[in-house]
Amino acid sequence: MVVTYTIASGKGGTGKTTLSVNLGTMLAHYGKETYIMDTDMGMANIGIVLGLENVPVTLHEVLAGKASISEAIYEGPFGVKVIPSGISLQGFQNADPEHLHDVMKEIIQQCDILILDAPAGISRDGVIPLAIADEVILVVNPEISSMVDALKTKILTELVGGKIKGAILNRATLEKTDISIHKIEEVLGVKVIGIIPDDPNVRRASAYKTPVVVKYPNSPAAVEIKKIAAEIAGVDVKEKELNKDSNEKFLDRLTSSIIKRRK
Structure with missing residues (x-):
């Protein structure tokens, strides 16, 4: 059975695209035939993140009726399939998001x-991915403003008939923040399914246009992303397979710090 997940956030800059790419990469690594589609057609970033910004055919051309979906599929790390949107404003103007549902029927x-x-x-363009996915995962940063924006996205998702799977707290830090796991679950009314620490290795990997789970697989962020992907994939991944090394103490402190603020 095919499962479609939309990775969403109430505001830009939460790390949504980076998370989409890394989760998709690990799901492919865990044996799932995984496709990542960039439905952010106006501010397309997946192609840039993976070094696919100059490919000849993108989702823009497909939605404009100028190419088939098979022409816009590219292979990424660990065999993940990627369907980028283009960076051309002209391509964005020509693309019709109403055709997205038809494209998905082919992909699934x-x-x-x-x-x-x-x-x-x-x-308008953002509503479609929320409505057509099986489940929506909200990406939240440790700030009140991010949580408020995520709440708006959750409400919109439910209004259009979508279902929220849960939220991922991204860029969590050891310092005191404006938000806690308890607060997220209380306000959003959804479970926090993952906590990803603020990790400079994510930015370092981005400079190489490579997912952090590939470039720095032992890093704190990579380890947590692997856990989330394993849970979604339904695979039993042993701790040693997560390459959990000296970062373990950092992750334990981070988790302990966040849990304490729940009480």
Whole structure:
């Protein structure tokens, strides 16, 4: 059975695209035929993140009726399939997001998991990925403003008939923040399914246009992303397979710090 997940956030800059790419990469690594589609057609970033910004055919051309979806599929790390949107404003203007559902019908015949990287905020183009996915995962940063924006996205998702799987707290730090796991679950009314620490290795990997789970697999962020992907994939990944090394103490302190603020 194919499962479609939309990765969404209420505002830009939460790390949504980076998370989409890394989760998709690990799901492919865990044996799932995984596709990542960039539905943020106005501010397309997946192609840039993976070094696919100059490919000849993107989702823009497909939605404009100028190419087939098979022409816009590219292979990424660990065999993950990537469908980028273009960076051309002309291509964006020509693309018709109403055709996205038809494109998905073709894609789901080829994969186990489809990840949609949704546009940030509330817009006409952003509603479609929220409505057509099986489940929506909200990406939240440790700030009140991020949580409020995520709440708006959750409400919109439910209004259009979508379902929220849970929230991921991204860029969590050891310092005192404006937000806690308890606060997220209380305000959003959803479970926090993962905590990813603020990790400079994510930015370092981005400079190489490579997912952090590939470039720095032992880093704190990579280890936590692997855990989330394993949970989604339904695979039993032993601690030693997560390459959990000296970062373990940092992660334990981070988790302990966040849990304490729940009480």
